[in-house]
Amino acid sequence: MKFLFIVQGEGRGHMTQAIAFYHLLRSQGHEVCGVIVGKSKRREIPDFFSREIKAPIHLVDSPNFVADKKQKKILLGKTIRKNALQTPTFWKSLKTIHQVVESRNPDVILNFYDLLGGLYNFLFRPSSRFWVIGHQYLIYHPDFLFAKGKPWDKFLFQLNTHLTALGSDEVLALSFLPKIKLINPKVRVVPPLLRKEVKKLEVKSEDFYLAYMVNPGYGEEILAFAKSNPLVKIKAYWDKKSAKPIENPLPNLSFHRVNDQTFLQDMAACKGLACTAGFESVCEAMYLRKPVLMIPVAGQYEQACNALDGEASGAGIASSSFDFSLLEKVEKKDTEASFQFHQWVDSWLSILSELIVSTEQESGVKNPDEEFDSSPVFG
Numbered sequence: 001m002k003f004l005f006i007v008q009g010e011g012r013g014h015m016t017q018a019i020a021f022y023h024l025l026r027s028q029g030h031e032v033c034g035v036i037v038g039k040s041k042r043r044e045i046p047d048f049f050s051r052e053i054k055a056p057i058h059l060v061d062s063p064n065f066v067a068d069k070k071q072k073k074i075l076l077g078k079t080i081r082k083n084a085l086q087t088p089t090f091w092k093s094l095k096t097i098h099q100v101v102e103s104r105n106p107d108v109i110l111n112f113y114d115l116l117g118g119l120y121n122f123l124f125r126p127s128s129r130f131w132v133i134g135h136q137y138l139i140y141h142p143d144f145l146f147a148k149g150k151p152w153d154k155f156l157f158q159l160n161t162h163l164t165a166l167g168s169d170e171v172l173a174l175s176f177l178p179k180i181k182l183i184n185p186k187v188r189v190v191p192p193l194l195r196k197e198v199k200k201l202e203v204k205s206e207d208f209y210l211a212y213m214v215n216p217g218y219g220e221e222i223l224a225f226a227k228s229n230p231l232v233k234i235k236a237y238w239d240k241k242s243a244k245p246i247e248n249p250l251p252n253l254s255f256h257r258v259n260d261q262t263f264l265q266d267m268a269a270c271k272g273l274a275c276t277a278g279f280e281s282v283c284e285a286m287y288l289r290k291p292v293l294m295i296p297v298a299g300q301y302e303q304a305c306n307a308l309d310g311e312a313s314g315a316g317i318a319s320s321s322f323d324f325s326l327l328e329k330v331e332k333k334d335t336e337a338s339f340q341f342h343q344w345v346d347s348w349l350s351i352l353s354e355l356i357v358s359t360e361q362e363s364g365v366k367n368p369d370e371e372f373d374s375s376p377v378f379g
Contacts, residue, residue, distance in 0.1 A: 001356060004106035004128070005035040005055075006097065006117035009045060010064055012214070012239070012258060013280035014112040017133065017174075019052045020193035021110065024348055030356075033104040036097055038062025038114045046239070048260035052195075058100055060093035061086070063115050065300070076156065076299060090116060098124050108359065113164050122166035129359055132165045133190075135279040136302060137173035138309070140187050143180075145312060147304035157301045169362070170355060174279065176286070176313035178344055190351055191344045192283035197261070201268035203288050208233035209324045210270035210290075212263070212281050215297055216240035219255060221322050226253035232324055235270070237263050272316075272327035277303040282315050287345060289338050291330030292316030293323070 003025060008014045015037075022032050032055045037045060039059045050057055063086075066078040083090075097120045101109065106128050111117030113134035121130045138144050139161055146154055165171055171187045179189045209232065211222055216238045226234055230252055239258045247255040256262065264284070267273060273285045277294040285292045292315045296303035307318035314337060316330045 001107040007112040008114040017193040040064040118164040118166040131170040133172040135174040145308040153301035211236035212275040277307040
């Protein structure tokens with residue numbers, strides 16, 4: 001089968017998921033005929049993405065978060081206003097997506113949580129099947145843990161997730177752990193997508209902690225901790241556009257531009273990981289049996305939910321700051337739990353086979369009555 005990816009370019013997680021799914025498809029003889037990535041002025045598309053995915057990559061302007069001046073907190077109000085003003089730009093992006101779809105004629109469009117992907121499927125009604133994938137789609141499971149006290153943020157999170165999945169034929173909800181199947185046949189709870197490099201790493205325990213921050217403003221917080229704790233060694237990774245490849249502000253602290261190979265090597269060797277509460281890095285640490293400290297990005301409700309889910313799944317503990325001393329309190333996953341997690345991650349081949357068979361059995365012409373309706377999650 002022929003696939004076309006639409007990938008959200010905000011952060012690292014969706015891109016590494018796309019890389020893992022690309023290799024999974026190729027290993028089974030399927031083709032990825034193109035990749036559309038939603039770009040942002042705040043970030044650069046990392047070199048490892050184009051190196052790993054051997055398919056034409058098309059960059060389009062896509063809605064993104066707006067951060068405060070310190071590049072730390074997400075400002076929801078400004079995010080909504082700024083993106084609303086860019087509607088003409090995003091319409092051009094939708095037309096670009098349509099041109100790519102028309103020229104490539106994929107069997108399946110796979111959307112990695114990009115808002116334009118869902119809007120494109122709803123507005124342009126391509127003949128291709130439309131799948132969506134991401135941890136965010138776990139909100140359709142009754143056991144999902146929503147962060148309390150922010151009803152407006154919760155509504156916007158649900159709305160955005162709903163819009164990315166408009167008219168989808170398959171909703172693939174990435175989950176730390178297996179869950180009871182949902183009644184809705186369009187929603188499948190599936191394992192994390194980990195790149196093959198993670199599974200080949202030699203796990204060690206050296207005398208340093210690893211940090212990853214999706215917003216560079218957290219660098220000041222890590223710097224302050226390192227100054228106050230000179231005996232604690234820290235290697236921190238970020239995607240700050242103006243930063244040098246490696247900076248050494250203190251003898252016990254180094255900042256590194258995001259590099260997929262060195263980051264994974266350091267994760268395999270570190271004592272523990274402190275990171276903003278995304279999904280992918282936490283899963284990689286779980287696979288390598290590393291304790292995790294999860295710091296939700298301020299103003300990003302979805303990360304607050306991720307941290308709750310990560311704690312409930314035994315990945316580690318949540319915190320409001322990069323306090324590396326807390327990692328000493330996190331217990332490593334025991335051998336049995338680690339084995340079960342590895343089995344869950346490694347079950348992707350059978351799941352992909354089920355998806356392909358199901359898709360091949362479906363009619364090539366979409367039936368709107370059978371498309372996914374995510375509206376019941378609101379409330």
